[in-house]
Amino acid sequence: MTEELGMNEGSSRVDSFRTAEEALAWIMSLTSFGIRPGLERITRLMETLGNPQRRLKFIHVAGTNGKGSVCAYLTSVIRQSGYDVGTFTSPYLTSFSNRLQYNGQDIEDEILVRLVNVLKPEAEKMALTEWGSPTIFEVTTALALLYYGTVAYPDYVVWETGLGGRLDVTNIVTPVVSVITNVGHDHMDILGPTIADIAREKAGIIKAGVPVITAVKQPETIEIIKDTARSCQSTVYRLGDAFSFETLSVAENEQKFSFQGPFRALQSLTVTLNGAHQLENAATAIMTLEVLRQYYALIVEDEDLVIGLRNAKWPGRLEMVSENPRVLIDGAHNPEGMEALSNALKDVYKFDRLNVMMAMMPNKNHEHSLRHILPMVDTLVITEPDFHKKMNAADLAVVANRLREELGRPRNIIVEPNWRRALELLQEADAASPEDEDTLNVITGTLYLIADVRSWLLDGTKSEKGW
Numbered sequence: 001m002t003e004e005l006g007m008n009e010g011s012s013r014v015d016s017f018r019t020a021e022e023a024l025a026w027i028m029s030l031t032s033f034g035i036r037p038g039l040e041r042i043t044r045l046m047e048t049l050g051n052p053q054r055r056l057k058f059i060h061v062a063g064t065n066g067k068g069s070v071c072a073y074l075t076s077v078i079r080q081s082g083y084d085v086g087t088f089t090s091p092y093l094t095s096f097s098n099r100l101q102y103n104g105q106d107i108e109d110e111i112l113v114r115l116v117n118v119l120k121p122e123a124e125k126m127a128l129t130e131w132g133s134p135t136i137f138e139v140t141t142a143l144a145l146l147y148y149g150t151v152a153y154p155d156y157v158v159w160e161t162g163l164g165g166r167l168d169v170t171n172i173v174t175p176v177v178s179v180i181t182n183v184g185h186d187h188m189d190i191l192g193p194t195i196a197d198i199a200r201e202k203a204g205i206i207k208a209g210v211p212v213i214t215a216v217k218q219p220e221t222i223e224i225i226k227d228t229a230r231s232c233q234s235t236v237y238r239l240g241d242a243f244s245f246e247t248l249s250v251a252e253n254e255q256k257f258s259f260q261g262p263f264r265a266l267q268s269l270t271v272t273l274n275g276a277h278q279l280e281n282a283a284t285a286i287m288t289l290e291v292l293r294q295y296y297a298l299i300v301e302d303e304d305l306v307i308g309l310r311n312a313k314w315p316g317r318l319e320m321v322s323e324n325p326r327v328l329i330d331g332a333h334n335p336e337g338m339e340a341l342s343n344a345l346k347d348v349y350k351f352d353r354l355n356v357m358m359a360m361m362p363n364k365n366h367e368h369s370l371r372h373i374l375p376m377v378d379t380l381v382i383t384e385p386d387f388h389k390k391m392n393a394a395d396l397a398v399v400a401n402r403l404r405e406e407l408g409r410p411r412n413i414i415v416e417p418n419w420r421r422a423l424e425l426l427q428e429a430d431a432a433s434p435e436d437e438d439t440l441n442v443i444t445g446t447l448y449l450i451a452d453v454r455s456w457l458l459d460g461t462k463s464e465k466g467w
Contacts, residue, residue: 015117020109023116024096027143030123030136031388037167041126041134045142046172048122052149056086057296058157058173059288062165062202063181065336066215066281069273069314070181071158073285077308078156079103081300086154088144088170090137090162093316093451100144102152115146137162141169166204177291178205178234180214181284183221184336196220203228211295213288215239215280237262237287245283247276252348255279259286263294266302270310274318275344282309316450318344321457325430326351326440329454331447333361335368341444342372351440353433356410357381357426359419359449362391366399373444374403377410379429383422385448393417419449420456 017023046053059074061067068089075087084103092098097106119142127133134142141162148157159175161168183199199221206212206228214225214236222238229236237243248256248268257279259266271282289305292298316331318341328349332341345354356377360366374380380400382393397415404410412429416422426441433439443453 015113016120017113017117020097020112023113026116026120027096027136027139030133030139033133033135035137035163036135037164039167039169039172041131042138042141042169042172044131045119045122045126045134045138046145048125049118049142049146053145053173055149055153056145056157056173057155058159058175059177059179059292060159060161060170060173060175060205061179061181062161062168062205063179063215064184064198064202064334065340066181066277066284067160069278069281069312069317070179070285070288071160072273072312072314073271073282073309074158074288075101075104076312077285077289077300077305078158078298080304080308080311081298082304083155083298084152086144086148086152086157088141088148088157089160091447091451093447094455099140100147102148102154107147111147111151112143115143115151118146119143138169141172145172161205164198164201164204166201168205171205174207175205175210176296177288178207178210178212179284179288180205180212180216180225181281182215182336183218184334196224199224200228206232206234208232209234211235211237211291213237213284213291215284237291239280239283239287243283243287243290245279247279250276250347257282259283261287261290263290266305269306271312272310273312273314274348275340276347277340277343278318282312285309316447316454318348319454321454325427326438327443327457328440329443329450331450332369332373332444333446335365335372338369338372338444341442342376345373345376345440345442349440350438352437353378353439355379355381355426355429355439355441357383357422357441357443357453358396358445359383359385359393360391360396361385361387361389361446361448362395366391366396367403370400370403371407374400375407375409379412379414379426380410381414381416381422381426381429383415383419383449384417385446386419386452387446387448390446390448419452423453423456 075085078085087101100107123134161170180202212229243261246258253272256270318330330341332338354376382397384390384393393415430439
């Protein structure tokens, strides 16, 4: 690696950073360049770095919801099967290095510093050209490709898109398999105003001859995925068509199901992630593994598949972070996510009273989201994430109050912009509940809120702030 990156002892380059804190401060400073979809800058940046991504086998995962869970299932099973796995996901919940994992471990600070010191001069050169400075996500993606392609060398990289697919910078890679979990209402300000527009962007990760696994449901999204795959001469394996699953039993922290696919059937599998949508995500991951077994000789013994699925974890999604009082956190940040949360609350969790704390980003379909959960809520505490882009609590309260007149719920609405104070108010609402009533407290909405609340409740600290 040191020879490739010009980091041998004879190199005259002077390192800009000595600590991870310094390196991360520079990366975070790139936030000012915003979001600029397109592959021009990342392509040129990786060319200057020797295109390390060409040495790696990627499983590229796109979709509106479920990407992270599918990545978690894939990582867990492939690791359990004895392979080395890199996992690149977003956003992170605790620290930046969560995003770049190798065999379940965050990138080491010393390696991060070394690689950022390689990246920074190239980014600064690009900033002086017509292309302008690379964005924070472009630099992070380049950092991941350098890490996996010049340091870690995993057998597989589970590679999650950031936003969309076609113009997402992760699309610089040519994967061995592409996964599109679903298509829903998210990032419509960037990806387009309709489900069809969003589907076309997601379908942009499909590559020539590379098989596609998908769980899309809407007729128009199915046709777009099929048409794109057909033009790329790629085989599509769609949930409900090529493969399916059947729910066997549902309990809190344990769901059993069977899987039926084109190559074989599996009679009894278990996942510990909650919500019916997690069975859909697990089936999508299994079909992906089946394709890798069939066409790329991935060795996954049945016992390892069973263990890997059961052991998969994905923080911040239907995660019970406290039992007394009961506090459930879930990053349901769009209508489809809120519908999945609502269904899980009906099917999995038992409670007499439901108190909810929520914060949102400004670019979401909030009325559609709130309609799924407000009819169940007793007390709603509306707050704001500690993030530079956010929806004001007062604006979200206007939507909630308008819906309360129509739906008759929630019984109480509390508006508190400071999320720590809002958490105290949620706890006070719980304490005020009758002793003979079982109260469930749910904290949901943007993952920027979930990140801080989770770190605060579990460790007494704030997160570094995911993105």
